[in-house]
Amino acid sequence: MLDRLQRVRVVLVATSHPGNIGSAARAMRTMGLSSLWLVAPRQFPSPEATAMASGADAILESARVVATLDEALVGCVRVFGATPKPRRVPMPEQSPREAAPALLAAAGTHEVAVVFGTERIGLTNAEIERCHVAVNIPTDAAYNSLNLAQAVQVLCYELRLAALAGEGAGVPVPALPTPQFTDDEPPADATRMEAFFGHLERTLGAVDFFKGRPAYTIMRRLRRIFLRAQLSTREVLILRGILADVERAARLAGIATSTPDRSQGPLD
Amino acid sequence: MLDRLQRVRVVLVATSHPGNIGSAARAMRTMGLSSLWLVAPRQFPSPEATAMASGADAILESARVVATLDEALVGCVRVFGATPKPRRVPMPEQSPREAAPALLAAAGTHEVAVVFGTERIGLTNAEIERCHVAVNIPTDAAYNSLNLAQAVQVLCYELRLAALAGEGAGVPVPALPTPQFTDDEPPADATRMEAFFGHLERTLGAVDFFKGRPAYTIMRRLRRIFLRAQLSTREVLILRGILADVERAARLAGIATSTPDRSQGPLD
Numbered sequence: 388m389l390d391r392l393q394r395v396r397v398v399l400v401a402t403s404h405p406g407n408i409g410s411a412a413r414a415m416r417t418m419g420l421s422s423l424w425l426v427a428p429r430q431f432p433s434p435e436a437t438a439m440a441s442g443a444d445a446i447l448e449s450a451r452v453v454a455t456l457d458e459a460l461v462g463c464v465r466v467f468g469a470t471p472k473p474r475r476v477p478m479p480e481q482s483p484r485e486a487a488p489a490l491l492a493a494a495g496t497h498e499v500a501v502v503f504g505t506e507r508i509g510l511t512n513a514e515i516e517r518c519h520v521a522v523n524i525p526t527d528a529a530y531n532s533l534n535l536a537q538a539v540q541v542l543c544y545e546l547r548l549a550a551l552a553g554e555g556a557g558v559p560v561p562a563l564p565t566p567q568f569t570d571d572e573p574p575a576d577a578t579r580m581e582a583f584f585g586h587l588e589r590t591l592g593a594v595d596f597f598k599g600r601p602a603y604t605i606m607r608r609l610r611r612i613f614l615r616a617q618l619s620t621r622e623v624l625i626l627r628g629i630l631a632d633v634e635r636a637a638r639l640a641g642i643a644t645s646t647p648d649r650s651q652g653p654l655d
Numbered sequence: 656m657l658d659r660l661q662r663v664r665v666v667l668v669a670t671s672h673p674g675n676i677g678s679a680a681r682a683m684r685t686m687g688l689s690s691l692w693l694v695a696p697r698q699f700p701s702p703e704a705t706a707m708a709s710g711a712d713a714i715l716e717s718a719r720v721v722a723t724l725d726e727a728l729v730g731c732v733r734v735f736g737a738t739p740k741p742r743r744v745p746m747p748e749q750s751p752r753e754a755a756p757a758l759l760a761a762a763g764t765h766e767v768a769v770v771f772g773t774e775r776i777g778l779t780n781a782e783i784e785r786c787h788v789a790v791n792i793p794t795d796a797a798y799n800s801l802n803l804a805q806a807v808q809v810l811c812y813e814l815r816l817a818a819l820a821g822e823g824a825g826v827p828v829p830a831l832p833t834p835q836f837t838d839d840e841p842p843a844d845a846t847r848m849e850a851f852f853g854h855l856e857r858t859l860g861a862v863d864f865f866k867g868r869p870a871y872t873i874m875r876r877l878r879r880i881f882l883r884a885q886l887s888t889r890e891v892l893i894l895r896g897i898l899a900d901v902e903r904a905a906r907l908a909g910i911a912t913s914t915p916d917r918s919q920g921p922l923d
Binding site for chain 2: 460461462464465466477478479496500512517518519573575576578580581591593594596607608609611612615617625632633635636637638642
C-alpha cells in the first residue's frame with residue numbers, strides 16, 4: 388500500500404510564499420509522498436523554497452508547474468480539497484482520518500489528488516467544486532488558522548497511516564459520502580425516481596437519441612448513474628426542468644423520431 | 656435503533672406459494688420487523704399463509720397488497736434487492752452484513768425496502784433495476800437454492816443485529832458502494848469531467864434552460880450530482896451523446912437563448 392502514496396498528487400494552488408512550497412515538500416517527504424504539483428505559484432523555483440525543503444529538494448526538482456488547476460488534475464479520478472472551514476458550497480465533507488483511506492484506496496490503480504488553496508483564502512468556490520469531497524481538518528473553533536504546510540503535513544500523515552494500515556490487505560475502495568439530506572431537501576423516493584426515469588426516456592425519444600437501438604439498454608445504464616447519485620427531491624425537479632426545456636426544443640425542431648426498440652431483458 | 660426496523664418494508668413480489676408469505680411474516684416478527692408489502696401475490700389472504708405465520712398473524716393482517724412494485728416502493732428512499740446470484744445487470748452488490756447497517760441508517764428518517772422476487776426466478780431485471788444495491792446472500796456454490804422465507808430470515812436477522820449494534824449510538828449513513836471500474840470501463844478523470852460539464856453548460860444554454868438566471872448556481876448543483884455519481888469514461892460518452900442530440904434539436908428549433916448570467920460566486 389505504501390507505493391500508492393506515489394500516486395497521490397499534492398496540488399498547491401496559487402501559493403504566495405515560496406517558503407511554504409518548500410515546507411510542504413518536506414512534509415510530503417517525511418510521509419513518503421513525492422508528487423507535487425504547483426498551480427500558478429507566485430514565485431518558483433526560489434531559494435527560499437529550496438531552503439525550507441531541507442533535504443526534500445528532489446521533490447521540488449520534480450515538481451510540476453502548471454497554469455491551471457485543470458491541468459494539475461489531468462488523469463486524477465478522485466480529487467479531495469482541503470478547506471480550512473465549512474464552505475457555503477454544499478459539499479460532502481470528511482475528516483482527514485475518513486478521507487485518507489478513501490483516497491488511498493482509489494490510488495490503487497489511478498492517480499488521485501489533494502488540493503490546497505492559497506494561504507489567504509484557501510480554495511475558491513470554483514476550485515472546491517472540482518473536488519469530490521471537502522476535507523476539513525478539525526481545528527479549535529477559536530483559532531482555526533492552520534498554516535498551509537501544516538495542513539499538507541496532517542493530510543500526508545493520515546495518508547501514510549492509512550497506507551500502513553492497509554499493508555498486505557486488500558482494501559476495498561470506500562464509497563464517497565452520501566449527500567446530507569435535510570427537511571428542506573429530502574431524498575427523492577422511488578416514486579419520484581420512476582417518474583423521472585419515465586420523463587427521461589420520453590425526452591430521449593423526442594430528440595431521437597435511441598435511433599432504433601433498444602431503449603432498454605441505455606435506460607439501464609442511466610438508471611445506474613442517477614440511482615448512484617442519490618438525488619434529492621429538489622435535484623429531481625431541476626433535472627426534470629431541463630428535460631422539459633429539451634422536450635420543448637424537440638417539439639419546435641419537429642424531430643422525426645425512429646421507433647425505439649422497447650424489448651426488455653430476457654427475464655422480463 | 657430498534658424502532659427503525661419498523662421503517663424497513665419487506666416487499667415480496669409475485670409470491671407463488673402463500674405458505675411462504677406466512678413463513679416470511681414469522682421470520683420478520685422474530686426479528687422485530689412488521690411492515691410487509693405483497694406485490695401481486697398469487698393467493699392472499701390464504702389459510703396456508705395464516706397457518707405458517709404461526710403467531711405472526713398481525714403482520715399478515717396489516718400486510719399491504721398492491722398491484723405493482725412501484726406502488727410498494729412509494730416513499731422509500733433506499734431500496735435493496737435480494738438476489739440469489741450475481742446478475743447480468745451491472746449493479747453494486749453487498750453482502751447482507753454490509754447491507755443491513757446501510758439500510759438501517761437510511762431508515763432513520765425515511766422508509767426503506769428490501770425486495771424479494773418470486774420463488775422460481777427471483778427478481779426480474781426490471782425489478783432489480785429499481786434497486787440501489789443488490790444483496791447477495793452467500794451460499795454454497797454447489798447449492799445456492801435458498802428458500803424465500805429463509806432469505807427473508809437472513810436479511811431480517813442482519814437488520815436486527817445492525818439495529819442492536821447501533822442502539823444508543825449515532826450511526827452515520829454509510830454511502831452506497833462505489834461502481835466497480837474495470838480496464839474496459841475506467842473511471843472518468845477530472846479532465847473528462849470538466850469537458851463534460853462544459854458541454855452540459857453549453858447544451859443547457861442552447862435550450863435556454865438558464866433563462867437569464869445565473870448559470871453558475873445551476874451548474875454547481877449539477878456538478879454535485881454527477882461528481883457524486885462517479886462516472887466511468889463510457890458513461891461520460893453516453894451522456895455526451897445525449898447532449899449532442901439535444902444540441903442538434905436546439906439548432907433545428909432555432910431557439911433564441913437569453914444571455915445567461917455568468918457571474919460566479921463571491922470568492923472567484
